Each structure stands twice: as structure tokens, then as C-alpha cells.
Amino acid sequence: MTEDFLPLFSAGHHASDDALLFAYTGDEQILRADLTLPALADLASLGPAGSDNIIGTLGGRDCRALAWPRGTALPDGLIAQGMRDVLTAQAAHIASITVRARQMATWDLHSRHCGACGTATFVVAGEPAKECPNCGLREYPRIAPAAMILIRRGDRLLLARSPHFKPGVYSALAGFVEAGESVETCIHREVLEEVGLKIDNLRYFSSQSWPFPHSLMLAFHADYVSGDIVPQADEIEDAGWYDVDALPGLPAPISIASRLIANAVDEIRARRAAG
Numbered sequence: 001m002t003e004d005f006l007p008l009f010s011a012g013h014h015a016s017d018d019a020l021l022f023a024y025t026g027d028e029q030i031l032r033a034d035l036t037l038p039a040l041a042d043l044a045s046l047g048p049a050g051s052d053n054i055i056g057t058l059g060g061r062d063c064r065a066l067a068w069p070r071g072t073a074l075p076d077g078l079i080a081q082g083m084r085d086v087l088t089a090q091a092a093h094i095a096s097i098t099v100r101a102r103q104m105a106t107w108d109l110h111s112r113h114c115g116a117c118g119t120a121t122f123v124v125a126g127e128p129a130k131e132c133p134n135c136g137l138r139e140y141p142r143i144a145p146a147a148m149i150l151i152r153r154g155d156r157l158l159l160a161r162s163p164h165f166k167p168g169v170y171s172a173l174a175g176f177v178e179a180g181e182s183v184e185t186c187i188h189r190e191v192l193e194e195v196g197l198k199i200d201n202l203r204y205f206s207s208q209s210w211p212f213p214h215s216l217m218l219a220f221h222a223d224y225v226s227g228d229i230v231p232q233a234d235e236i237e238d239a240g241w242y243d244v245d246a247l248p249g250l251p252a253p254i255s256i257a258s259r260l261i262a263n264a265v266d267e268i269r270a271r272r273a274a275g
């Protein structure tokens, strides 16, 4: 998240007139044809939004998330763009707010009723939370931690393909943290399950919020210890050790996987250059 962004959660109708508008129809963001954020006047013909909240401020300016159902007809001059394209096209500081805006709008729509007793919930003042007036259950926006692991063996990197990747693209291993697991336990389990290897020397690299649908990806470097690669059926289509000078197709630059791999490549090349 950009430094001058402050997260908060309150009703959208309190937003100032100069609010930045992050508008969605289903999973897609509504933008002007020139890919800039729309103004309220642009959205007038869509009718009342199903979800409308201030989700933070950027440099003191309100950021407002509005959502309409999937397939809502847009007037001339507006387009709906998929999130991956949005994140690729937008400046980094706006992209991080886009991620939050979409996740908060989705959470708002999915938490209208209590998960325990079905009573309509209300927004808790001053907190990103919904509460049930009947049983008191509180619901907070869900964030699902996932771990990404780039394994090194000397100068080579373990890169693998999941069947749902674009053709030719390889990446680091990754998987969701299970309930009750530490991130470290998850990493060792995922590596053993997906490629049958033992690793050690986990080094935390960086993290990235990822709106598909509400992940927080925590990326690590690790070193190979033992085992031969055995790709997990249905999960890993292909996996292998790649020299940094002969890498396969890699993930898009917006992803943390891309930065994690680039970081390892830089370190290995610098070590080689130093002799």
C-alpha cells in the first residue's frame, strides 16, 4: 500500500466531492475509455450502487469503492476491465488501492447477513467490521495468507508450471496456508507435496496483496537439501532446475513471483561476476 494511503471503512455517501472512485461491475473495474478513474457524473446512469463505501484516504482525499452487479450496462465512454489488466495498466500506488477497493466491496456484499443466524448485519463504527444485532457475531474482511517459495540449488532455480498458467510460463512454487499452520510449516509441506523435495534456510523476501480473491502472498527464498523432483499429479504439470542464464517464460512483472525470481537471478549473477 502506498505510504500516504490510510485505510478506513465508512458509508460512501459521506465522501467528499473530489473522492477518487473505484467502481466495479462484478469482478471488473469501471474506467473511462482512456483508463482513468470515472467521476460520479459518469456513473449516474448506472443507478444506485449495491455497495458504496469510503475505503480509505490517499493524501487526505477520500477513496470510494462502488459496486454494481456483473453485466450492468455501461454508458458510452466507460469500459469494464479485468483486474489483471487493471493492475498491469495502473500506476503502482493506484493499483494497491484498487486491490483494497475490490476486496472491500466484495466483502461488503458478502457480509450483509450474519454467517451464524442469518440476521441482517450493520457496520461497526470506526472499524472495518460487520456485527449481527441478534447474536453479536462480528465479521471482518477475510485475508488468506499464501506462501511462495523459490528454491535454489547452487546457481539453479526450481521453476514449475501449474496447468492453469499461460502456455510456456514457469514460476516459483506457492500454496495457501492451512488453518492451524505456520507459514514455515506450510512451505515445507507444499514443497514436499508439489515436488517431493526437502529444503531449508528459508529467507523472507517480500509480500503482496493479491485480489484473486483476497490473498496475501508471502514470498521466500529457500535452499535445496535433498530429494528428486516428483511433480504432484494435477497440481504441477512440469518442474525443473533452471540456470539463471537459460530461464523459461516467467510470470508478468506485476506479480511478486516476477520480483522474487529477478532478485535470485541478480544475486546469483553478482556472485558469479565476483568470481
Ligand SMILES: [Zn+2]
Pocket (backbone or CB within 6 Å): 114, 115, 116, 117, 118, 119, 132, 133, 134, 135, 136, 137
Ligand atoms: Zn447472528
